[in-house]
Amino acid sequence: MNNIVLLPVLIPFIAGAVLILFRHFPKLQRISSAVVMLVMLAASVLLVYSVYQDGILTVELGNWPAPFGIVLVGDLFASLMVLLSSITGVTCLFFAFQTITKEREKYFFYPFYFFLLTGVNGSFLTGDLFNLFVFFEVMLISSFILIVTGGTKFQLRESYKYVVINIFASMMFLAALAYIYGLTGTLNLAHIAQQIEEIGQTGVVNTAAIMLLIVFGIKGALFPLYFWLPQSYYGPPAAIAALFGGLLTKVGVYAIFRTFTLIFVHDISFTHTVLLVLAALTMVLGVLAAVAQFNFKMILTYHIISQIGYMIMGLAIFTPLAVAGAIYHIAHNVVVKSALFMFAGATQKITGTNNLKEMSGLLKTHPALAWLFFISAVSIAGIPPLSGFFSKFALVLSGLEAEMYVIVAVALIVGVFTLFSMMKIFIYVFWGSPSLQRSDYSHIKLAPLLMPIVPFIVLTIAMGLFAEPVFTFIQLTADQILDPSIYIDAVLGE
Amino acid sequence: MEILMIFTSGIIIAVATYLFMTRSLLRVAFGVVMLSHGVHLLILTLSGLETGAPPLLTENAEAYTDPLPQAVILTAIVISFGVTAFLLVLAYRTYKEHGTEDLEELRGNADE
Numbered sequence: 024m025n026n027i028v029l030l031p032v033l034i035p036f037i038a039g040a041v042l043i044l045f046r047h048f049p050k051l052q053r054i055s056s057a058v059v060m061l062v063m064l065a066a067s068v069l070l071v072y073s074v075y076q077d078g079i080l081t082v083e084l085g086n087w088p089a090p091f092g093i094v095l096v097g098d099l100f101a102s103l104m105v106l107l108s109s110i111t112g113v114t115c116l117f118f119a120f121q122t123i124t125k126e127r128e129k130y131f132f133y134p135f136y137f138f139l140l141t142g143v144n145g146s147f148l149t150g151d152l153f154n155l156f157v158f159f160e161v162m163l164i165s166s167f168i169l170i171v172t173g174g175t176k177f178q179l180r181e182s183y184k185y186v187v188i189n190i191f192a193s194m195m196f197l198a199a200l201a202y203i204y205g206l207t208g209t210l211n212l213a214h215i216a217q218q219i220e221e222i223g224q225t226g227v228v229n230t231a232a233i234m235l236l237i238v239f240g241i242k243g244a245l246f247p248l249y250f251w252l253p254q255s256y257y258g259p260p261a262a263i264a265a266l267f268g269g270l271l272t273k274v275g276v277y278a279i280f281r282t283f284t285l286i287f288v289h290d291i292s293f294t295h296t297v298l299l300v301l302a303a304l305t306m307v308l309g310v311l312a313a314v315a316q317f318n319f320k321m322i323l324t325y326h327i328i329s330q331i332g333y334m335i336m337g338l339a340i341f342t343p344l345a346v347a348g349a350i351y352h353i354a355h356n357v358v359v360k361s362a363l364f365m366f367a368g369a370t371q372k373i374t375g376t377n378n379l380k381e382m383s384g385l386l387k388t389h390p391a392l393a394w395l396f397f398i399s400a401v402s403i404a405g406i407p408p409l410s411g412f413f414s415k416f417a418l419v420l421s422g423l424e425a426e427m428y429v430i431v432a433v434a435l436i437v438g439v440f441t442l443f444s445m446m447k448i449f450i451y452v453f454w455g456s457p458s459l460q461r462s463d464y465s466h467i468k469l470a471p472l473l474m475p476i477v478p479f480i481v482l483t484i485a486m487g488l489f490a491e492p493v494f495t496f497i498q499l500t501a502d503q504i505l506d507p508s509i510y511i512d513a514v515l516g517e
Numbered sequence: 518m519e520i521l522m523i524f525t526s527g528i529i530i531a532v533a534t535y536l537f538m539t540r541s542l543l544r545v546a547f548g549v550v551m552l553s554h555g556v557h558l559l560i561l562t563l564s565g566l567e568t569g570a571p572p573l574l575t576e577n578a579e580a581y582t583d584p585l586p587q588a589v590i591l592t593a594i595v596i597s598f599g600v601t602a603f604l605l606v607l608a609y610r611t612y613k614e615h616g617t618e619d620l621e622e623l624r625g626n627a628d629e
Contacts, residue, residue, distance in 0.1 A: 153589055160596045167603060179611040180623050183542065186607060190549050190600055191537070197556045197593055204586065205563035 027073060028082045028097040030066040031105045031144040034059060035112075039137030049128045053120055056133045060113045063140070067102070067109040074102045075496075079503075079513035081150065089150070089514050090211035096150035096514055099500040100350065104147040104277055107357045110478070111269045112140050117475040118365050119262035122372060127260075130172055139165035139266070146274050150514055152203065152210045155278065156196050159242070163189050166271060169263050170255060178258040185255035192241040199234035202227070213514035216286045216507050224289035232287040232294055236279065243275025244328050245335065246305040253312075253324040261368020264320065268327050269361030273353055276334050283338060284346070284504045291341060299339035303433045306332030310440040319367045319377045319452070322444055323360070326403070329437055330356050336434060337418050340425050347501035348417030351494065355402070355410040355486060362399045362479035366392070369472045370452060373464050379448060384457030389469060393453045395480050400449060402483045404442035410486035413494065522562040529555035542608040542618040549604060553597035557590045 038059040045051050074080055080097040083089055097105075116136065123132060142162025149155050167189075171182040204210060206228065207218035219228055237248065244252045252272070256264055279298075287294050309329030316322045330352070337349020367377070369392060374382045386393040402409035405416075415438060422431035486493050503509055529551055536548030564586040572584035612618045 153592070157592065157596070160600070164600065164603065167607075171607065174610060174614070176614050179607070179614050183604075183607055183611050183623070186600075186604055187537075187545055187549065190597075190604065191552070193596075193600075194549075194552045194556045197553075198559055200589075201556070201560040201563040204560070204589075205565070208564075210585070210589075 035137040090214035094150040265364035302335035345421035352414035379451035383455035386453040400445035526558035
């Protein structure tokens with residue numbers, strides 16, 4: 024039964040490998056990838072359920088006992104993230120069916136889509152630091168290819184920077200790994216945690232911690248390492264941007280959560296203060312940059328950055344409620360951010376532009392699109408009763424309880440700016456007199472474009488209306504990751 | 518020996534950093550190669566250099582070298598090989614499309 028942990032990694036990997044062979048059969052690729060994604064979604068639901076029922080599941084690969092071999096560990100947090108990645112994977116795939124070009128389909132879009140998910144799920148589930156590096160690379164190589172396919176001038180130029188910064192981060196990851204291996208003599212996350220508990224979190228351990236923070240900060244777009252993100256997420260089409268914006272940065276955030284709740288927890292006054300300052304700056308600068316933009320997609324990409332700040336804020340406050348709020352925020356953000364990117368894609372398809380000043384009056388011509396967008400926009404701004412409200416409420420409440428008033432003030436002000444820039448989009452795009460003639464858009468069918476977004480909207484409403492059970496589950500998750508001994512015992516045995 | 522190797526890898530990483538800072542696409546790619554070499558050396562050194570024994574553990578082994586860093590480096594080499602190949606192709610295509618390999622000219626402008 025433990026082998027179920029392997030499924031979210033194996034299913035997309037095998038699917039991707041097989042689909043390479045069928046590049047000239049787009050229809051076959053579509054059908055089989057849809058089926059595979061749905062199977063993967065079912066497997067992730069099953070994983071969450073069995074972890075919830077039976078506690079942490081571990082698989083020792085090749086039957087090498089931990090800490091000598093590589094382990095895959097499905098705890099509540101990891102399996103929740105896998106579930107989120109599967110949901111995003113399914114919806115973005117169906118959105119891609121509507122928006123992706125024939126050329127992309129022919130040039131290995133689906134195989135690399137699945138390899139990307141392999142890397143993402145692997146990073147969530149692995150219990151080994153070097154294995155985490157390997158899965159990061161799997162994810163990155165696929166993301167390079169998805170970003171650069173098409174080969175326009177803009178894409179090539181921005182991908183080069185994206186690739187170089189990520190390779191640099193990977194090499195730094197290896198250097199940090201060398202320090203940690205030199206210190207502890209192990210690469211198993213649980214074992215590292217145990218060793219560091221024994222030797223104490225001295226200066227050199229903190230050095231390795233900060234190096235890892237820089238690495239994951241680059242992947243997760245933390246201040247001051249987010250500069251690569253807006254341009255490179257702007258290039259690819261909406262389906263890919265939605266997947267990247269919703270999911271890829273969260274892998275970095277997940278890795279920060281994992282390392283700073285499991286391993287580096289013995290010098291909180293240093294490490295978590297650093298995190299707190301970074302969180303505040305990330306929030307403020309991200310949202311200020313978003314306010315200054317007049318491009319639909321650009322506003323959304325800068326919002327990714329400011330929302331990352333909220334998640335790190337929860338980790339930095341480091342109380343059970345704060346961490347639960349942060350996890351809730353991750354879940355909420357994956358859902359809503361992907362939806363918003365798809366809205367950007369849908370409006371781009373209808374109007375043919377991303378510039379806010381060139382659009383107007385879509386409320387009259389496309390009311391369904393307008394109101395669905397409105398729901399997700401107010402959700403990300405944190406208006407009750409949608410999911411964004413409850414995550415921010417938990418974060419702010421825990422900040423007040425911990426008497427960290429500055430970060431609470433920053434979070435609230437950033438919330439106002441978020442609302443402002445979302446309303447800016449709404450006013451420019453949907454209000455005013457219609458700029459389009461009926462003949463301009465009548466050939467574009469709206470329903471197939473909106474269908475993949477609807478599950479996200481339902482989710483954000485459900486996470487708001489049924490906040491009580493969802494939050495109870497997430498508090499369980501937070502309690503589990505805040506007690507490293509549970510994880511260590513599950514991996515290494517009693 | 519460890520001290521010497523650490524300095525060696527430090528110098529390699531310094532060279533890589535210099536190459537990263539240059540304006541040429543190709544030099545940046547070389548910087549990536551150098552950086553990966555420096556880091557691989559760092560992994561080997563920091564896990565302790567042993568002399569005089571192979572990384573084999575038999576029942577009665579008296580001495581052995583830690584095999585894990587070597588396995589790690591081998592994997593990392595393969596990965597950096599693949600990534601470097603991809604980066605070189607990307608650099609070539611970027612050069613073809615833009616007609617320049619000067620990063621200063623590849624900054625781009627806001628209204629595209």
